[in-house]
Amino acid sequence: MNHPLSIGPHAVTPPVVLAPMAGITNAPFRTLCREFSGGKGLFVSEMITTRALVERNDKTMQLIRFDASETPRSIQLYGVDPATVGKAVRMIAEEGLADHIDLNFGCPVPKVTRKGGGSALPFKRNLLRAILREAVSGAGDLPVTMKMRKGIDDDHITYLDAGRIAVEEGVTAIALHGRTAAQHYGGTADWEAIARLKEHVPEIPVLGNGDIWSAEDALRMVRETGCDGVVVGRGCLGRPWLFADLVAAFEGRTSEVARPVLREVAEVMVRHARLLGEWLGDESKGVVDFRKHVAWYLKGFAVGSEMRKRLAVTSSLAELRAGLDELDLDQTWPVGADGPRGRTSGNNRVVLPDGWLKDPYDCAGVSEDAELDTSGG
Numbered sequence: 022m023n024h025p026l027s028i029g030p031h032a033v034t035p036p037v038v039l040a041p042m043a044g045i046t047n048a049p050f051r052t053l054c055r056e057f058s059g060g061k062g063l064f065v066s067e068m069i070t071t072r073a074l075v076e077r078n079d080k081t082m083q084l085i086r087f088d089a090s091e092t093p094r095s096i097q098l099y100g101v102d103p104a105t106v107g108k109a110v111r112m113i114a115e116e117g118l119a120d121h122i123d124l125n126f127g128c129p130v131p132k133v134t135r136k137g138g139g140s141a142l143p144f145k146r147n148l149l150r151a152i153l154r155e156a157v158s159g160a161g162d163l164p165v166t167m168k169m170r171k172g173i174d175d176d177h178i179t180y181l182d183a184g185r186i187a188v189e190e191g192v193t194a195i196a197l198h199g200r201t202a203a204q205h206y207g208g209t210a211d212w213e214a215i216a217r218l219k220e221h222v223p224e225i226p227v228l229g230n231g232d233i234w235s236a237e238d239a240l241r242m243v244r245e246t247g248c249d250g251v252v253v254g255r256g257c258l259g260r261p262w263l264f265a266d267l268v269a270a271f272e273g274r275t276s277e278v279a280r281p282v283l284r285e286v287a288e289v290m291v292r293h294a295r296l297l298g299e300w301l302g303d304e305s306k307g308v309v310d311f312r313k314h315v316a317w318y319l320k321g322f323a324v325g326s327e328m329r330k331r332l333a334v335t336s337s338l339a340e341l342r343a344g345l346d347e348l349d350l351d352q353t354w355p356v357g358a359d360g361p362r363g364r365t366s367g368n369n370r371v372v373l374p375d376g377w378l379k380d381p382y383d384c385a386g387v388s389e390d391a392e393l394d395t396s397g398g
Contacts, residue, residue: 026053026226028063029193031162034378035271036250037062037239038196038228039257040096041123041168046315049296050087053289054257055091058264063095068125071100071109085118086300088306090298093120097168100152101138105154114161122160124152126169126183129202131372140170140202143183144279147382153190156287164193168230168252171214173371174203177378180214196228196252202371206255216246228281236263236270236278259317261289282352283322287345290318294341303338314330321355324339324348 026036039054044067051064066085073081087094088262096119100106106124113119126149128139144148158164167187172178180197187195197211197218210231219227226249229242239251257263262279269277281289293314298307315333324332328344335341 026194026228027258028093028166028226029162031063031121031164033063034143035061035268036228036243037267037271038250038252039064039264040196040230040252040254041065041067041125042254042258043067045258047084047107047297047300048086048091049293049300049307050090052296053093053261053293054264055282058268060090061268062186062264063093064091065095065123066119067099068097068099068128069109070188071098071102071105074098074262075111075112080306085195087119093223095119095121095123097123097125099125099133099138101136101142101148103148103151103155107159108154110159110165114159114163116199120163122156122163122165123196124156124165124167126167127196128169129205129369129371134202135372135374137374137377141173141377143169143179144170144173144177144378144381145383146179146182146186149183150186150190153187153192157191159218165191166196167192167199168196171199171201171211173373173378174201176182180218180231181221182216184227188222188224192225194224194226194228194249199229199231200254201256203369205369212242212246214240215248219247219249226250230254236266236275240270240275261293265374280356283348283352284350287348287350288324290314290345291338291342295338298338308336308338308341311341322348322352323355339349 039051039062046065048069055064057115069084069319085096095112098106098109100109106191110122113122125139126143133139134141169180169183171180184195195218197215198207199212212229215227215229228250229246229248230252233239233242233251233253234256242248242251253263253267262281266278269275294308294311297310298304301307301310312333316329319329328347332341332344335344
């Protein structure tokens with residue numbers, strides 16, 4: 022099942038993409054995932070705000086730093102103003118900051134949708150078209166892709182219209198998360214929508230996203246939907262070795278599934294924290310940033326609640342290592358350790374600008390402050 026996936030001039034084999042996740046898919050995490058995959062697949066940066074990029078915000082310039090071994094370099098952009106998106110894309114192309122640009126139309130968080138961005142934006146068809154046109158024209162030879170959701174809610178489904186607009190404006194590939202913005206990360210992803218989008222836009226690759234917790238899930242999604250590749254998000258939280266499983270599965274080695282003992286998991290945890298410290302230029306900052314990952318890595322293992330709390334407040338590598346060394350590191354991979362991780366809330370009311378849903382073609386109502394001045398979503 023080793024389908025080749027082309028993103029412009031870039032062959033992505035196997036057709037596996039790391040989803041951009043705010044505060045997660047920074048250079049250190051991408052490094053870990055890429056190491057486990059043997060350098061195969063595509064690993065996208067966390068979401069970068071176009072205005073912050075154009076203004077060369079310090080935090081943003083840090084977020085777009087790629088390791089020398091990363092190729093192709095993929096940046097995901099968030100923007101709501103066609104002119105600003107165009108400027109950001111031209112800056113990336115002219116300064117050689119990346120090899121591939123992905124546009125975010127899938128983020129469901131209120132601070133993004135209340136300004137008309139993320140998963141709210143495709144409802145405004147003409148605005149979506151204007152942004153895609155500016156991005157594609159500004160990108161030159163760089164491929165432009167987009168990630169989106171099914172729509173705002175069940176009464177405002179947009180993905181088929183958005184897919185057709187994307188094809189008409191020269192977008193190279195589309196990733197669809199099979200949920201609406203209202204669902205956030207709750208419920209079950211609608212894989213049938215991925216199949217419908219593939220039928221609707223046969224001209225370009227369609228990638229499926231949602232509820233891929235194992236390599237078998239990825240193979241099943243491709244079989245059931247006919248999609249050209251998969252985008253893996255929450256499934257790799259605390260599980261960067263999932264990319265080794267994915268590569269093996271797509272190459273026909275389905276029996277090769279990573280089941281690390283706790284000692285091996287602990288080694289990856291320390292390495293992850295160390296890489297974060299090196300990236301941030303401060304060991305303590307790296308360990309503090311790593312705290313959010315602790316529960317994901319330890320899911321399913323027999324670790325007492327007090328020790329979990331202690332590990333989640335460490336501020337040095339020595340402290341993290343010492344805590345981990347107190348655990349029974351010979352524990353084998355626990356039954357039930359796979360499965361949902363990360364946010365699972367669903368059925369939320371989507372916060373939108375006033376009057377947003379009155380007219381799907383009118384672009385009015387998107388103000389300049391819709392361009393968040395910081396990155397990360």
